Amino acid sequence: MRVPWDERCGEAIGAAWLDDALAPSGALGRAARALEAPFGPGDEGAARTAIERVARAAASVDAGVLAALRATVAGSPDPSPSLLRARSGGVLGDVEFFELSRFLGALAEVSAGGAERAFGDLLPCDETGLRAALAPGRTAAGSFYLADSFDADLAHARDEAAARQTDYDLARSRLGERVARYAGVERVRDGEFVLMRDAIALPVPPEIRVLREASTYLLCELSLDAAALEALAALAAANERVAETEERLRAKLSARVAEHATALERAAEMLGALDLFLARTAFAQRYDCAVPELAACAGIGFTGARYLPLAASLERHARRYVPISMELSGIGIVTGPNMGGKTAALRTLGFLAACVVRGVPVPASRARIPLFGDIAWLGIGAEPGDEGLLSAFGSEVVAVRAFLEREPRRSLVLIDEFARTTSPLEGRALLVALLETLRARGALALAATHLANVVPSGGAMHFSIGGFANVPARNGRPLDLETALARIADAMDYRLRRVSEDAVPASDAIALADALGLEPDLIARAKASL
Numbered sequence: 190m191r192v193p194w195d196e197r198c199g200e201a202i203g204a205a206w207l208d209d210a211l212a213p214s215g216a217l218g219r220a221a222r223a224l225e226a227p228f229g230p231g232d233e234g235a236a237r238t239a240i241e242r243v244a245r246a247a248a249s250v251d252a253g254v255l256a257a258l259r260a261t262v263a264g265s266p267d268p269s270p271s272l273l274r275a276r277s278g279g280v281l282g283d284v285e286f287f288e289l290s291r292f293l294g295a296l297a298e299v300s301a302g303g304a305e306r307a308f309g310d311l312l313p314c315d316e317t318g319l320r321a322a323l324a325p326g327r328t329a330a331g332s333f334y335l336a337d338s339f340d341a342d343l344a345h346a347r348d349e350a351a352a353r354q355t356d357y358d359l360a361r362s363r364l365g366e367r368v369a370r371y372a373g374v375e376r377v378r379d380g381e382f383v384l385m386r387d388a389i390a391l392p393v394p395p396e397i398r399v400l401r402e403a404s405t406y407l408l409c410e411l412s413l414d415a416a417a418l419e420a421l422a423a424l425a426a427a428n429e430r431v432a433e434t435e436e437r438l439r440a441k442l443s444a445r446v447a448e449h450a451t452a453l454e455r456a457a458e459m460l461g462a463l464d465l466f467l468a469r470t471a472f473a474q475r476y477d478c479a480v481p482e483l484a485a486c487a488g489i490g491f492t493g494a495r496y497l498p499l500a501a502s503l504e505r506h507a508r509r510y511v512p513i514s515m516e517l518s519g520i521g522i523v524t525g526p527n528m529g530g531k532t533a534a535l536r537t538l539g540f541l542a543a544c545v546v547r548g549v550p551v552p553a554s555r556a557r558i559p560l561f562g563d564i565a566w567l568g569i570g571a572e573p574g575d576e577g578l579l580s581a582f583g584s585e586v587v588a589v590r591a592f593l594e595r596e597p598r599r600s601l602v603l604i605d606e607f608a609r610t611t612s613p614l615e616g617r618a619l620l621v622a623l624l625e626t627l628r629a630r631g632a633l634a635l636a637a638t639h640l641a642n643v644v645p646s647g648g649a650m651h652f653s654i655g656g657f658a659n660v661p662a663r664n665g666r667p668l669d670l671e672t673a674l675a676r677i678a679d680a681m682d683y684r685l686r687r688v689s690e691d692a693v694p695a696s697d698a699i700a701l702a703d704a705l706g707l708e709p710d711l712i713a714r715a716k717a718s719l
Contacts, residue, residue, distance in 0.1 A: 202539025218464025265295035287333030478550030525654025562598030655682025
């Protein structure tokens with residue numbers, strides 16, 4: 190599945206997290222996912238249909254039913270190798286029949302799963318006839334066995350073999366009794382046995398084969414007499430007839446499978462598609478997602494949007510998550526304090542865009558999102574692998590060059606602190622020039638920066654993080670990191686607001702350093718210097 194972002198961008202916008210969240214539960218779903226194509230510009234109608242369908246299913250299917258269906262699909266094996274062998278005239282073995290039985294059982298369970306209204310045309314056909322034909326072979330121990338009930342000839346051949354086994358056992362038992370009387374013992378053990386020289390009369394009778402002689406004993410085994418050899422030959426012939434009958438039955442069942450191969454292959458494809466759809470439905474249901482408007486223009490807007498990887502991380506640490514809202518067209522700049530959520534705002538845009546590329550509803554109460562042909566992350570975290578040959582700034586420039594050399598497509602460009610490691614004056618000039626270039630290319634871009642006077646020069650929309658409010662005093666007490674982070678979270682206003690172009694960006698760097706526990710004397714010196 191080729192996606193419109195590279196590996197570094199995918200890492201920055203949480204694409205890997207999204208892939209895990211949308212992962213199918215079974216082998217058939219994974220095979221179907223490998224063949225999927227992402228939605229791109231021009232696919233708005235198809236993407237909207239797919240997303241709306243997921244949302245309807247999420248709203249109508251009980252979570253317990255959904256979980257049960259996913260568990261059933263997860264347990265279904267891929268029947269393709271067995272079907273290919275049967276179709277080519279091969280004879281299937283018991284393991285292959287067992288796997289087919291499991292697959293057919295999964296089809297039956299899915300068909301009876303109680304979600305026809307939501308998944309009706311995705312539910313594969315239940316091959317009841319073939320399932321019934323293989324059913325006698327399913328054992329309680331979870332395997333497959335050619336039971337006598339499959340075929341009367343097989344039952345007769347096995348009865349005959351059992352009778353010949355009895356004849357051979359009886360002949361061998363009589364032989365053993367004669368040898369035991371000769372040796373003066375109650376019974377002779379099966380396999381090898383020892384005779385003491387001083388307890389027997391030599392030479393030994395023909396019923397005994399001497400394997401090794403010692404000064405005090407003989408190591409021996411039974412030598413079959415004519416009656417035992419005749420019974421053994423009859424047993425071998427009976428077992429051969431059983432094997433031939435079993436092979437004929439396997440060939441017959443394999444031919445039956447071959448007759449259904451086309452329908453079963455189609456059912457496997459549908460079960461894989463259902464697996465993908467169930468994963469998307471579970472995602473939309475779990476994260477209370479909404480159907481976005483798939484705008485064909487470059488504008489993007491949303492209300493109450495969540496960057497789910499961060500939200501999940503904060504939830505694990507019992508920390509609050511504040512959704513954000515935005516209306517962006519063209520070029521935007523987001524400013525605000527460190528740890529205030531500027532990077533999270535960029536990630537949120539990328540994450541929502543990735544959701545629609547994957548064909549799933551988005552974690553927001555309302556959203557308008559285009560389908561992008563290119564999603565790029567520039568600046569922090571987007572440096573190419575240069576093996577240390579370039580500085581941080583040099584690596585950023587190489588990444589920007591690589592993006593600009595690509596064929597222009599409908600692009601979403603997310604720029605995090607570009608040129609932060611060079612001189613502020615030249616860094617600002619490069620960032621402004623980059624934004625002007627992106628505007629000329631018709632890209633939608635959002636840049637997070639601490640550089641001054643970027644907004645008026647770049648002619649961009651200006652968004653700002655609320656910043657600190659009412660930070661409680663430390664009173665000189667040292668703070669552990671967890672406590673400091675909790676204080677920051679409580680005092681930070683993470684909401685994103687549109688502000689005037691000439692608004693002075695808030696920094697709050699000294700307040701943040703104080704909240705993180707820098708010694709009071711250092712903080713006081715910094716304030717005096719400022």
